[in-house]
Amino acid sequence: MAEGATEAPAESGGGGDSGAGALERGVAPIKPQYLTTKERFHEFLEAKGQEKPSRETELDISGKLYLAPLTTCGNLPFRRICKRFGADVTCGEMAVCTNLLQGQTSEWALLRRHQCEDIFGVQLEGAFPDTMTKCAELLNRTVDVDFVDINVGCPIDLVYKKGGGCALMQRSGKFQQIVRGMSQVLDVPLTVKLRTGVQERTPLAHRLLPELRTWGAALVTLHGRSREQRYTKLADWRYIEQCVAAASPMPLFGNGDILSYEDANRAMQTGVAGVMIARGALLKPWLFTEIKEQRHWDISASERLDILRDFTHYGLEHWGSDTQGVERTRRFLLEWLSFLCRYVPVGLLERLPQRLNERPPYFLGRDYLETLLASQRAADWIRISEMLLGPVPRDFIFLPKHKANAYK
Numbered sequence: 001m002a003e004g005a006t007e008a009p010a011e012s013g014g015g016g017d018s019g020a021g022a023l024e025r026g027v028a029p030i031k032p033q034y035l036t037t038k039e040r041f042h043e044f045l046e047a048k049g050q051e052k053p054s055r056e057t058e059l060d061i062s063g064k065l066y067l068a069p070l071t072t073c074g075n076l077p078f079r080r081i082c083k084r085f086g087a088d089v090t091c092g093e094m095a096v097c098t099n100l101l102q103g104q105t106s107e108w109a110l111l112r113r114h115q116c117e118d119i120f121g122v123q124l125e126g127a128f129p130d131t132m133t134k135c136a137e138l139l140n141r142t143v144d145v146d147f148v149d150i151n152v153g154c155p156i157d158l159v160y161k162k163g164g165g166c167a168l169m170q171r172s173g174k175f176q177q178i179v180r181g182m183s184q185v186l187d188v189p190l191t192v193k194l195r196t197g198v199q200e201r202t203p204l205a206h207r208l209l210p211e212l213r214t215w216g217a218a219l220v221t222l223h224g225r226s227r228e229q230r231y232t233k234l235a236d237w238r239y240i241e242q243c244v245a246a247a248s249p250m251p252l253f254g255n256g257d258i259l260s261y262e263d264a265n266r267a268m269q270t271g272v273a274g275v276m277i278a279r280g281a282l283l284k285p286w287l288f289t290e291i292k293e294q295r296h297w298d299i300s301a302s303e304r305l306d307i308l309r310d311f312t313h314y315g316l317e318h319w320g321s322d323t324q325g326v327e328r329t330r331r332f333l334l335e336w337l338s339f340l341c342r343y344v345p346v347g348l349l350e351r352l353p354q355r356l357n358e359r360p361p362y363f364l365g366r367d368y369l370e371t372l373l374a375s376q377r378a379a380d381w382i383r384i385s386e387m388l389l390g391p392v393p394r395d396f397i398f399l400p401k402h403k404a405n406a407y408k
Helices: 020-025 038-050 076-084 097-101 105-109 129-142 165-170 172-185 205-215 237-247 261-268 279-283 287-293 301-319 323-340 368-373 378-389
Strands: 065-067 090-096 120-125 147-152 190-195 219-223 252-255 274-277
Touching: 065 090, 065 287, 076 090, 076 301, 076 323, 090 097, 090 105, 097 105, 097 120, 097 129, 120 129, 129 147, 129 172, 147 165, 147 172, 165 172, 165 190, 172 190, 172 205, 190 205, 205 219, 205 237, 219 237, 237 252, 237 261, 261 274, 261 287, 279 287, 279 323, 301 323, 301 368, 301 378, 323 378, 368 378
Parallel strands: 065 274, 090 120, 120 147, 147 190, 190 219, 219 252, 252 274
Antiparallel strands: none
């Protein structure tokens, strides 16, 4: 035998070998049903390696409290506040798909998720199937989310006139192509947020809901107002109840006018899978606690100021603690204060609960701070911001972006 060569082990005979030699040459005793050949072993691995990751098409959040995607005010620091008070599901602010595709940093920032957001989605707005599908494909590769939502509820002219938001309800062909295209490229569930329709007297949602499931939507949220109504008049929960049956078996969440645990209880009696809370959370983020504990919380003014202080800390952490970060935090705080001032403390009400469509009268609180927090003057909101973030820059002016009239 040549030097360095090794002798091949002898094949064992039919009678087998016994003792230490047989043990050295033996194989692990695997159960017969798991054994295979070398060729089939490698074929299996190659086939599995080419398979796409499994897709999650269902979103099981029934009975959970869902914080609505809120433009401007639904930023990451605000969502952290709501998570602390019991929000179960959160969603980023509406992001415009064309801005994301163009790589706008400010738009991509809207998709950031905090580690406390255990069930988190992002919301896209767009009018065309190609850009919405391309954007969904991009998000599928780059962001960590549990679902993607399509905005079919935005009523503002800038979005509506370009065919997005509410306008998609009247463009069913494009709407269908968007839902089908996005659902095919996403590995997470696709959801949709709708209004009742465009015109107040011509509801459309009940016709679209049976189609949405077949197109690929996992869940729909319905805001009980039309585009024409904006925030005037009460949300139509009777219509939402009718739509529950039209959507079945697809889960339907309801949204509109929830500011107390009684409002949430009445909403759940319509048969919806859960409730989405929007302006109610802006007026009192502790609403989630009230609903879960079934009580009215007469929260003190000092406790409310502590919530604002926590928001500023979260803001500086998120936007930065330099001058630019401080002023950005201040701007978002002021936007939020333009809603918070509408809250009337429980201990001052003759009748419980407060309702969203009731305009707060001028009142003197139980102390100076409670009165200051009720002011509807921008100058007083600025004063509150200075208590938390220091003096404003010279020539500072603030005008709130949101001017939704809820009291007509």
